Amino acid sequence: MTTTDLLKLEAFLPAVTAEERAITDVYCADLLSWAMGNAPEDGAWCTVMGNVNAVAVAALADVAVIVLCENAELAEDAKQKAAGQGVNIVTTALPAFKAALAIAQAAGLVKP
Amino acid sequence: MADIHLEYVVPEDDFTRAGEASADLKARLKKLGLSSEAIRKVSISLYEGEINLAIHAKGGRISVDVAPDNVHMCLRDDGPGIPDVALAMREGYSTAPDEVRSLGFGAGMGLPNMKKYADEFEIESTVGVGTTVCMRVFV
Numbered sequence: 001m002t003t004t005d006l007l008k009l010e011a012f013l014p015a016v017t018a019e020e021r022a023i024t025d026v027y028c029a030d031l032l033s034w035a036m037g038n039a040p041e042d043g044a045w046c047t048v049m050g051n052v053n054a055v056a057v058a059a060l061a062d063v064a065v066i067v068l069c070e071n072a073e074l075a076e077d078a079k080q081k082a083a084g085q086g087v088n089i090v091t092t093a094l095p096a097f098k099a100a101l102a103i104a105q106a107a108g109l110v111k112p
Numbered sequence: 113m114a115d116i117h118l119e120y121v122v123p124e125d126d127f128t129r130a131g132e133a134s135a136d137l138k139a140r141l142k143k144l145g146l147s148s149e150a151i152r153k154v155s156i157s158l159y160e161g162e163i164n165l166a167i168h169a170k171g172g173r174i175s176v177d178v179a180p181d182n183v184h185m186c187l188r189d190d191g192p193g194i195p196d197v198a199l200a201m202r203e204g205y206s207t208a209p210d211e212v213r214s215l216g217f218g219a220g221m222g223l224p225n226m227k228k229y230a231d232e233f234e235i236e237s238t239v240g241v242g243t244t245v246c247m248r249v250f251v
Binding site: 030031032033034036037041049051052053054056057059060061062077085 | 135138155156163217221
């Protein structure tokens with residue numbers, strides 16, 4: 001599954017579209033150091049943190065995409081930073097668990 | 113590959129800029145063709161250090177030496193120092209103020225993550241003088 005495929009799912013909308021990435025795992029966390037230390041490379045990171053620091057963490061941990069859940073606000077400076085650093089961001093009304101489950105099922109990481 | 117020496121200054125309490133040194137170093141290491149695993153280890157350990165400098169130490173200085181087989185990073189500050197380093201190294205222990213926690217920091221994983229992702233980790237701290245953390249990642 002790729003970040004382009006993710007946007008074909010009904011619940012996910014593009015916020016920042018950068019280079020297409022493969023999604024090989026899904027991860028949920030809102031504490032940035034926790035995500036920094038544990039978010040899997042090429043993972044879809046489900047969070048409600050839409051600030052510049054979350055973008056920095058995503059870029060450095062090399063996740064495939066930030067999935068901003070529960071319609072959490074994406075700060076304008078974060079949006080600009082993501083575009084500059086090539087970080088994909090999608091938004092969704094789903095809470096983190098349901099977003100992660102939907103992605104994991106679509107990616108074949110868990111059985112539907 | 114010739115050795116490369118880099119210096120960065122981390123400003124105090126500027127969380128919009130914290131991470132710039134890590135991002136710059138990551139881009140340079142990518143151009144040098146280092147493995148993604150090595151770059152990830154360097155990026156995570158240095159970013160945590162940058163954030164610690166911004167939160168706890170009124171900013172600080174970072175020096176980086178890139179050699180053919182390793183990346184060596186030293187972070188120095190003139191902040192308040194750490195009274196109990198062993199306690200500060202414990203996962204989940206944090207003295208970050210509430211306004212920093214609201215940004216998503218303060219999980220008490222900064223120093224533990226630095227130690228976890230660096231192949232070599234040394235910390236020296238004196239109360240009232242400052243703290244120096246040096247890390248090496250083999251590439």
